[in-house]
Amino acid sequence: MYLSSDDKANNDNFYSNQLLLHTSIIFAFLQRLLISAVIMNRLPTLDPHVLTIADLKEAACHDMPKMYRDYYNEGAMDLITLKDNEAAFNRYKIRPRVMINVAKIDLETDIFGIKPSSYAWTRTSRWRIGNIARSSKSERVYGIISFCDKSSGRCDRSGHGQPIFHAHFDDQGQSGIQWWTLILITTDKVTAAGYKAIFLSVDVPVLGQRLNEHKNKFELPEGLEWPNLTAVGEGLEYDATIEWHTAIPWMRSQTKLEIWLKGVASPEDVALAIQHKVDGIMISNHGGRQLDGVPATLDSLRDCASVAKGKIPIAFDGGVRRGSDIFKALALGADVVFMGRVPIWGLAYKGQQGVELAVKILMAELRMTMALAGCRTVKEINRGHLAVLKGDGVLCKL
Ligand SMILES: Cc1cc2nc3c(=O)[nH]c(=O)nc-3n(C[C@H](O)[C@H](O)[C@H](O)COP(=O)(O)O)c2cc1C
Known part of the structure; x- marks a missing residue:
């Protein structure tokens, strides 16, 4: 067949177009292969709607009446400390180390005489005691608060610890009864082990001012009871008279459990806690619900850790929403990290399943952060893994 030069040119064009088409099909195919390989490698999606704790909060709060939503999510006065608790984590950058074999990551820590994962929960009410997230081989730590609407006695097999949960004092003539807020620390193997601490x-001599409760005319749901406080009766008052030299010896005389102080935020008080031989401190500002204007707990942790380190174990809470937040708190000296609102959002989203989802998300995020930062164990995480950006933009190692 004869081809004119025009035909030839057209033909050449046709073939080169065909070649281009085939090349791009092959390229697209290879690209798909590559993408699916990457996709195969990504973390499993636990819930298509909830990939992060931020998603969990949104899902939990979507249909929640404003009165309860604000009660859980807001805090004292202008919410400055509340917001700073979360913002503080973004002020620290992670300094990753590379070429370290991170095939095996161990999340366990060593505290309360057990080996839990390095974070835990504090809970306030409607808690299904000792009944969540048993899937992990390591124990999880829970705090059951005196306000809890389940009786602490229901899960107490240890024979000690129970009486002190009802600690209250006659206020010698004034009206009302004074009492302390206590949290019993337990684990998911509680039925066998009893309470640990x-x-x-110590940050509630009086209650902080939470404006949302006034604005929304907050009321507790009907029928909610506090079985742990039945002995206290009407006219409950916080104990504004609480002091180091009376409270600690009295507690020692009442319980064999470890005694920890929750709500320590200044190095001077860390020194006093060591002096009074308490078993541990929790750096906390009550999730921004007490004194607005105090530092973010992450900043307090950095301030207090040098006094505490090696002398007294440090628990930490406030604003923790990601696995990388847990990493940063551990790097700044916390031995164990607690969360307050996260399990509340989990419960509101899907009950027990929602709390388990939160646990899994945070475990996966912490494991990934540790691997990418070059840390195989919780003990390997240290201040050297953190930096801050100075005002002039220069990265500064801690
Ligand atoms: C609704 C609610 C009620 C709380 N009640 C108490 C309490 O009675 N006693 C206490 O020590 N802490 C209480 N907290 C504070 C938590 O124990 C914890 O310190 C705080 O929530 C941690 O901050 P996070 O929520 O940002 O994790 C409460 C927190 C929330 C959200």
């Missing part, structure tokens, strides 16, 4: 909330 008792946390005394």
Whole structure:
């Protein structure tokens, strides 16, 4: 067949177009292969609607009446400390180390005489005691607060710890009865082991001012009871008279459990806690619900850790929403990291399943952060893994 030069040119064009088409099909195919390989490698999606704790909060709060939503999510006065608790984590950058074999990541820590994963929950009410997230081989730690609407006695097999949960004092003539906020620390193997420690909330001599409760005319749901406080009766008052030299010896006389102070935020008080031989401190500002204007707990942790380190174990809470937040708190000296609102959002989203989802998300995020930062164990995480950006934009190692 004869081809004119025009035909030839057209033909050449046709073939080169065909070649281009085939090449791009092959390229697209290879690209798909590559993408699916990457996709195969990504973390499993636990819930298509909830990939992060931020998603969990949104899902949990979507249909929640404003009165309850604000009660859980807001805090004292202008919410400055509340917001700073979360913002503080973004002020720290992670300094990753590479070429370290991170095929095996161990999340366990060593505290309360057990080996839980390095974070835990504090809970306030409607808690299904000792009944969540048993899937992990390591124990999880929970705090059961005196306000809990389940009786602490229901899961107490240890024979000690129970009486102090009802700690209250006659106020010698004034009206009302004074009492302390206590949190019993337990684990998911609680039925066998009993309580591990008792946390005394030392940041509540009086209650902070939470404006949302006034604006929304907050009321507790009908029928909610506090079975742990039945002995206290009407006219409950916080104990504004609480002091180091009376409270700690009295608690020691009442319980064999470890005694921890929750709500310590200044190095001077860390030194006093060591002096009074308490078993541990929790750096906390009550999730921004007490004194607005105090530092973010992450900043307090950095301030307090040098006094505490090696002398007294440090628990930490406030604003933790990601696995990388847990990493940063551990790097700044926390031995164990607690969360308050996260399990509440989990419960509101899907009950027990929602709390388990939160646990899994945070476990996966912490494991990934540790691997990418070059840390195989919790003990390997240290201040050297953190930096801050100075005002002039220069990265500064801690
Ligand atoms: C609704 C609600 C009620 C709380 N009640 C108490 C309490 O009675 N005693 C206490 O020590 N802490 C209480 N907390 C504070 C938590 O124990 C914890 O310190 C705080 O929530 C941690 O901050 P996060 O929520 O940002 O994790 C409460 C927190 C929330 C959200």
